[in-house]
Amino acid sequence: MLLLGGAVLLNLVIGAVRVPPAAVLGILLDHGGVSTGLEFTRQQEAVVWNIRVPRVLLALVVGAGLGTAGCALQGVFRNPLADPGIIGVSSGAALGAVGLIILGVSPLGQWSIPAAAFAGGLVLTLMVYALSRRDGRTEVVTLVLTGVALNAIAGGLIGFALFYATDAQLRNVVFWQLGSVGGATWPNVRPAVLAAVVAIVPLMRYGHRLNLLALGEREAYHLGVDTEQLRLQVIALAALATAAAVSFAGVIGFVGLVVPHMLRLMLGPDHRTLLPASALLGAAVLAMADLLARTIVAPAEMPLGVVTALAGGPYFLWLIHRTRRAQGGWG
Amino acid sequence: MKLEARAVSYRVGPFELVRRADVMVEPGEFVAVVGANGAGKSTLVRLLAGDLRPTEGTVLLAGKPLDRYRAPELARMRSVLPQQSRIEFSFTVRQVVEMGRSPYLGRGTTPGEHEAAVARAMAAADIERLAGRAYPGLSGGEQARTCLARVLAQDTPVVLLDEPTAALDIRHQHRVLSVVRGLAERGKAVLAVLHDLNLAAAYATRVVALHRGAVAAAGPPAEVLTAEVLSRIYEHPVDVLRVGEPPRLVVAPRPGAVTAGFGPSG
Numbered sequence: 001m002l003l004l005g006g007a008v009l010l011n012l013v014i015g016a017v018r019v020p021p022a023a024v025l026g027i028l029l030d031h032g033g034v035s036t037g038l039e040f041t042r043q044q045e046a047v048v049w050n051i052r053v054p055r056v057l058l059a060l061v062v063g064a065g066l067g068t069a070g071c072a073l074q075g076v077f078r079n080p081l082a083d084p085g086i087i088g089v090s091s092g093a094a095l096g097a098v099g100l101i102i103l104g105v106s107p108l109g110q111w112s113i114p115a116a117a118f119a120g121g122l123v124l125t126l127m128v129y130a131l132s133r134r135d136g137r138t139e140v141v142t143l144v145l146t147g148v149a150l151n152a153i154a155g156g157l158i159g160f161a162l163f164y165a166t167d168a169q170l171r172n173v174v175f176w177q178l179g180s181v182g183g184a185t186w187p188n189v190r191p192a193v194l195a196a197v198v199a200i201v202p203l204m205r206y207g208h209r210l211n212l213l214a215l216g217e218r219e220a221y222h223l224g225v226d227t228e229q230l231r232l233q234v235i236a237l238a239a240l241a242t243a244a245a246v247s248f249a250g251v252i253g254f255v256g257l258v259v260p261h262m263l264r265l266m267l268g269p270d271h272r273t274l275l276p277a278s279a280l281l282g283a284a285v286l287a288m289a290d291l292l293a294r295t296i297v298a299p300a301e302m303p304l305g306v307v308t309a310l311a312g313g314p315y316f317l318w319l320i321h322r323t324r325r326a327q328g329g330w331g
Numbered sequence: 332m333k334l335e336a337r338a339v340s341y342r343v344g345p346f347e348l349v350r351r352a353d354v355m356v357e358p359g360e361f362v363a364v365v366g367a368n369g370a371g372k373s374t375l376v377r378l379l380a381g382d383l384r385p386t387e388g389t390v391l392l393a394g395k396p397l398d399r400y401r402a403p404e405l406a407r408m409r410s411v412l413p414q415q416s417r418i419e420f421s422f423t424v425r426q427v428v429e430m431g432r433s434p435y436l437g438r439g440t441t442p443g444e445h446e447a448a449v450a451r452a453m454a455a456a457d458i459e460r461l462a463g464r465a466y467p468g469l470s471g472g473e474q475a476r477t478c479l480a481r482v483l484a485q486d487t488p489v490v491l492l493d494e495p496t497a498a499l500d501i502r503h504q505h506r507v508l509s510v511v512r513g514l515a516e517r518g519k520a521v522l523a524v525l526h527d528l529n530l531a532a533a534y535a536t537r538v539v540a541l542h543r544g545a546v547a548a549a550g551p552p553a554e555v556l557t558a559e560v561l562s563r564i565y566e567h568p569v570d571v572l573r574v575g576e577p578p579r580l581v582v583a584p585r586p587g588a589v590t591a592g593f594g595p596s597g
Contacts, residue, residue, distance in 0.1 A: 078419050212430055214420050215481075218382050218413050223485070224406030224434045269420030 008056055010291055019044045028053075050186070058184035058248060059290045060283040061196040063255060065245040067282020068200045068275060069238035070256025071263075075210035075271050076234045077140055078217075080264065083257035084242040086147050087235055088124040091154035093246040094177060096120020101172050102161045113176070114188065117247035118195075124150055125239040129232070138231060140217070178303030179250035181290055188248060195244035199237045200279055206234055207272030214269065252305050254312025255282055261319060332393050332408060332488035333357050334520055339378055339388035340544075341371075348374040350544040351388070354522075356489065361515035362522045363531035363552075366541035367565050372524045373414060375541065376493045379522065380411040392489065406434035409489035410482045414497070416474065421465040424477050428453055431484030448484050455510045456480035457503065471498040479507060483514075490514055492523035496530060508534040532556050532580035540564050556580055 019027075019040070026038025027048045040048075069084045077086065084090060096116035106112035132138050132146040162170060209230050212220040221227050245252070259282045260274060267273050286304075289311070293302045334356045341349040349371045356362050364372050377383045379390055381397045390397045392408060400408070410431070418427070431452065432445045453459050456476040461469065466477060475498040482490065495511065496504040504527070512534045515521045525531045531538055531552065538555040540548040542564040548555045561569040561582065568585040 080419060208433065208436075211422070211426075212433060214418055214422065215427065215430060216413070216416050216418070218377075218380075218411070219416055221382065221402055222380065222406060222409075222411040222413075223430060224403035226402045264420070269422050270426070 008060070008287060010288075019048055024048055054184040054186050054189040055181055055290070056287055058181040058189050058192055059287045061189075061193050062181060062245040062249045062252065063259075063282040063284070063286025064200055064279040065196040065241035065282070066252065066256040066286070067259040067278035067280075068203050069241040069245075070282075071260035071271070071274050071278035072203050072206060072210070072234050072238045073256075074260055075206075075213060075274075076231055076238075077144065078214060079140075079144075080261060081257070082144075083254075084238060085151065085256075086144060087239060088128045088147050088150045088154065089121040089239045089242040090246055090251055091151045091158075092124025093117040093121035093243055094251055095124070095154045095158055097176050097247070097250075098158050098161050098173050101169055101176065102165050104169070110188070114191075114247040118243045121243035121246055122239055124154060125235065125243075129235060138228070175303060176250045177305070179252035179305030179308070180293070180301070180303055181249050181286075182294070182301060182304075183248070192244055192248040196241055199241035199244065203234070203237050203241070204275050204279075206230070207270070207275050210234070210271040210275075211269075214271075250303075250305065252286070253309045254316065255286060255308055258312045258315055258319075259285055262315075332520060333391075334379060334409065334489050334522070335391045336375070336379060336385075337389050337391065339375075339385040339390060341374055341378055341383060342386045348544055349378060349385075352541070352544070352546050354379070354539055354546065354549075356520040356522045358488070358518050358520050359515055359536075360520055361512050361534060361536045363525045363535035363538045364522065364541060365525060365528060365531055365538060365555075365564075366547075370541040370564070371544040372541055373493055374544075376411070376491050376522070376524060380409065380491050381405060382411075403434060406485070406487075408487055409491060410485035410487040412478055412482045412492040412495055414493045415471075416478050418466050421467055423462065424458055424464050424466060424469070424480075425449070425453070425462040427466050427477050428458075428480045428484050431481040431486075434485065448486055452480040452483035452486075455483055457506060472500060472503065475499060476503065476507070483510070488519055490519055490521045492521070494524050494526060497526060504530060528556060528561065528582040529580075532582060552580060556582060 023040035074082045100116040132142040260278045263277045289307045293307045336354040570583045572581045
């Protein structure tokens with residue numbers, strides 16, 4: 001919580017235009033309908049309210065969405081190494097966005113790419129689920145393997161599309177795939193927040209059932225969990241949260257994988273605390289990462305995906321080695 | 332509450348794992364299921380638990396077919412101990428046992444009652460000492476006792492156990508089966524797969540012997556655990572002795588002849 005508050009404040013204060021914390025507070029309260037004596041200029045107000053606030057809001061919901069989705073999917077797959085990509089949502093979204101960029105059409109104006117990404121993410125997830133279902137049942141291993149297969153196919157199609165892309169399109173695709181919350185404006189932050197909240201809030205209620213599922217598929221059923229329904233609902237909500245994040249911010253790696261992991265090491269395996277904590281820490285981590293992304297090479301901007309991957313990759317490596325040391329190997 | 336399998340069969344491709352089996356467990360009974368590897372014991376437990384749907388026949392719980400119950404309802408009527416449980420996340424022993432109470436959460440049971448049920452279950456399985464330890468770090472026997480405590484905490488009228496004693500030392504085998512027999516004497520309907528025939532002879536009120544998926548014999552231990560039946564279903568010569576006063580059954584398989592010529596040749 002403290003980290004989250006700090007991250008938000010720093011994001012609002014730091015930037016090309018200097019705005020002191022007191023002025024930030026004044027601007028926020030002013031927009032909340034409360035007049036204060038705190039002084040700020042019109043330029044400061046424009047920068048904070050129209051640029052920094054939407055941007056940090058988008059970073060927060062994207063981070064919260066990815067963190068919660070990652071935590072929920074690790075629970076539902078009973079595997080601490082699952083991440084939102086495993087069910088195909090990220091590559092589906094990428095395929096949708098890249099396809100649209102290469103075709104060069106934008107039927108929905110500024111909404112075209114988010115809409116295509118969102119639809120692509122949900123469609124591919126649905127296909128993974130439908131293809132691994134038999135006699136009304138899905139098995140986790142089949143689900144994961146189907147995800148691997150469809151991710152590969154989506155990757156191939158993206159490559160195929162890139163083969164025909166012009167240089168300008170390639171540049172667009174690359175930036176989209178590296179992820180950024182720099183495009184945040186009030187009109188596109190609102191639907192992102194809405195979609196993420198619609199997915200994140202109900203996910204919080206699955207903590208107890210995910211704990212039972214950790215005992216084993218059969219054991220959870222013996223304790224009264226309808227495991228098939230649980231899996232379907234959690235996957236659908238996690239896909240929604242991820243699709244909302246990816247379609248407005250592009251592909252941002254490792255937050256969904258690493259955040260729940262860090263929390264499991266700190267707080268233990270209880271999903272009732274892990275899910276909300278993953279939302280909070282995910283939001284804080286992404287807000288901090290965005291702060292880095294837009295300040296380390298200022299006035300230019302580092303893609304957000306580069307920051308999270310460069311920080312997340314080494315952490316993941318360390319995690320692998322730690323796990324091996326602790327368990328004497330995998331399996 | 333009575334659990335009854337009527338002429339159930341279970342087929343996977345060309346293999347018939349359970350063949351037209353009739354098995355019944357009534358309140359107050361401790362039914363031991365015995366049989367060779369692959370005789371269909373675990374499949375039978377899974378059919379009785381509702382994990383698998385019989386290809387033919389029906390399983391009735393309290394007179395109603397199993398597939399007409401919803402999972403939460405079933406969880407308050409029967410508990411199940413599967414053969415082994417792997418848990419990926421480091422829940423503590425106490426957390427695992429507390430999960431056994433989840434079918435009753437939000438149904439008017441007070442926290443004190445939950446607490447008492449968990450404490451009783453942990454005492455019965457002799458794991459109080461382990462309460463704060465992480466489940467994945469326990470030995471096989473300790474894990475088995477933790478899972479058993481989870482099942483005991485669920486406190487259902489029907490209890491199904493798949494090899495509750497397989498990983499346990501002698502003291503804990505007897506301790507656990509005394510607890511299980513006690514459940515039956517308090518009016519629960521208990522069915523357990525047991526590999527150790529001497530334990531089945533000592534604790535069960537009835538024995539069901541499976542042979543290649545079908546019920547080969549069923550009845551009181553003294554009638555089923557005979558040299559003739561056991562030699563047939565295990566396809567190996569077995570003697571049954573009566574020892575001590577009052578006499579108890581002791582099952583003694585005959586040693587096989589030493590097999591010559593197995594190993595590196597030349």
